[in-house]
Amino acid sequence: MLTLHNISLTLENNPILHHVDLKLDPGEIFCLLGPSGSGKSSLLRIVAGLEYPDDGLVLFNGERINHLAANERGFGLMFQNYALFPHMNVAQNVMFGLKMRKVPRREAEARVQEVLELVELTDFKDRPVAKLSGGQQQRVALARSLAPNPRLLMLDEPLASLDEGLSRQLMLDLRRIIKEVGLTALYVTHNQNEAFAIGDRVGIMNEGQIEQIGTSRSLYAEPQTIFTAKFLGLTNIIPVQSHEGGQAHTVIGDFNVNGNSTAVLIHPDSIQIVPPGTPGAINGEIIDRAFQGNYYKTRARVGNDLIFTFKMSALDPLTPDVGMEIGLVYDDTAVYGLVG
Numbered sequence: 001m002l003t004l005h006n007i008s009l010t011l012e013n014n015p016i017l018h019h020v021d022l023k024l025d026p027g028e029i030f031c032l033l034g035p036s037g038s039g040k041s042s043l044l045r046i047v048a049g050l051e052y053p054d055d056g057l058v059l060f061n062g063e064r065i066n067h068l069a070a071n072e073r074g075f076g077l078m079f080q081n082y083a084l085f086p087h088m089n090v091a092q093n094v095m096f097g098l099k100m101r102k103v104p105r106r107e108a109e110a111r112v113q114e115v116l117e118l119v120e121l122t123d124f125k126d127r128p129v130a131k132l133s134g135g136q137q138q139r140v141a142l143a144r145s146l147a148p149n150p151r152l153l154m155l156d157e158p159l160a161s162l163d164e165g166l167s168r169q170l171m172l173d174l175r176r177i178i179k180e181v182g183l184t185a186l187y188v189t190h191n192q193n194e195a196f197a198i199g200d201r202v203g204i205m206n207e208g209q210i211e212q213i214g215t216s217r218s219l220y221a222e223p224q225t226i227f228t229a230k231f232l233g234l235t236n237i238i239p240v241q242s243h244e245g246g247q248a249h250t251v252i253g254d255f256n257v258n259g260n261s262t263a264v265l266i267h268p269d270s271i272q273i274v275p276p277g278t279p280g281a282i283n284g285e286i287i288d289r290a291f292q293g294n295y296y297k298t299r300a301r302v303g304n305d306l307i308f309t310f311k312m313s314a315l316d317p318l319t320p321d322v323g324m325e326i327g328l329v330y331d332d333t334a335v336y337g338l339v340g
Contacts, residue, residue: 001060002152002186003022003023003058003059004043004056005056006056006057007021008020009042010054011042016042017043017053017209018209020043020208020209022210024152025184027179029175029185030200030202031187031189031195031198031199033189033205035231038205038207039208039209040205043188046058047154048070049065049068052066075150075151077154077155077156078153079156079158083141084137086129089126089127090121090129090132090140091116094115094140095109097147097148098148101148112125113125115143118177119177134162134163138158139170139173142158151184154185155174155185155186157188157190158174159171159191159194167191168193175197192233196216197216199216200215202215204219206231211228212225219232223265223338226263226338227340229336235268237265238264239263240262240264248261248264250264252282255335257336258339262338263339264335265336266308267330267334269310270333271328272328272330273328274326275327281327281329282327282328284308285301285323285324286300287300287322292314293314294314295314298312300326300328
C-alpha cells in the first residue's frame, strides 16, 4: 500500500535520512522505533507531506505522491500534543476535519457519533476538551483523525505525554481501535514496550537508517546488529577477536556464528545459574540486582571487562546475593552473531 524507496533528507546541512526503503501492507500497523534524532519523525513527516525528501519516491497504491501537499493525500495524522482546539467541545473537534472536506452536515454528525462510540466517548461529546483528562483528550484526537476515513493513519508519539499506567492501557486500546476500523497505520515511538504492543511489524531506526525490521518477537529473540541488541536492552555482547574455521574467537571462548559477525550476543533469557566451577560454565560475580516482582534483574562481572545481564528467580530462597560467585550456562541456540 505504502512504499518508500531510497528516501534521503538533509536539513541545514545535517543529513537526517539515508536511502531509506520501506513497504507497508494493507491493514498493517507498522511502528518506527528509535531514539530521539534517529529520523523516525522526519520519515513520518515525509509520508504526511509536511516535509519533502531530497531524493527518493513516496508511492501509495503504486501512485507517486511526492508532489502532493499534505491536504491532498487523504491521510490522517495524530500529533504528540493532540493539537485539539480548546475553545471547542469534543464533538466540534471531531467534526473539524469533516467540515474542511465539506461533508454534508447530517452525514458528518452521523460519522462523529460513530467514531465517538468507537473510542468510548459518546457521553462526552458536549464537554469542552479543556475539561478532559489526558487519556480522554488522546481519544478525542484519535477520533478526529479517524472521522474523515483516512487512507492511511499516522501517529507521532501519541502516548508520550501520558503517565506509564495510563499509557499501558491506551496502547492496547489504540491497537484494538485501529484493527477494528481496518486501517493501515504508521506509528512513531521511542518506547520499546509501546512499539511491541501495538505494531504488527517494527522497524528500528538509527542515524537516519532502518537497522532491522521484524515482528516484536523476532526482533527481541534474534537481533542482527549491535545497535538493535543494545537498544532493546540485550547487552550480553562480546566482541569478536577473529574468525577461523567457521568459529568466532572471543575472550570467553569460541562461538559458531556468521563469519561477518563483529560481536556475539548471548541472549539473557537463555542464561541459568549453576555453582561456580561447573564444567562448561562461565564464572562470574554478582555485582548488583534489582527486584522486578517475580525475578531479579541481575548483573554479573565476567572476567575483567564483561558485564552479563540476566534474570534470577525472586521466589527461590537460595537465590545468590550481591558479591557471590556464580557460574552461568546458556542455550547454544540463543547465541547470535551481530554486525555493526
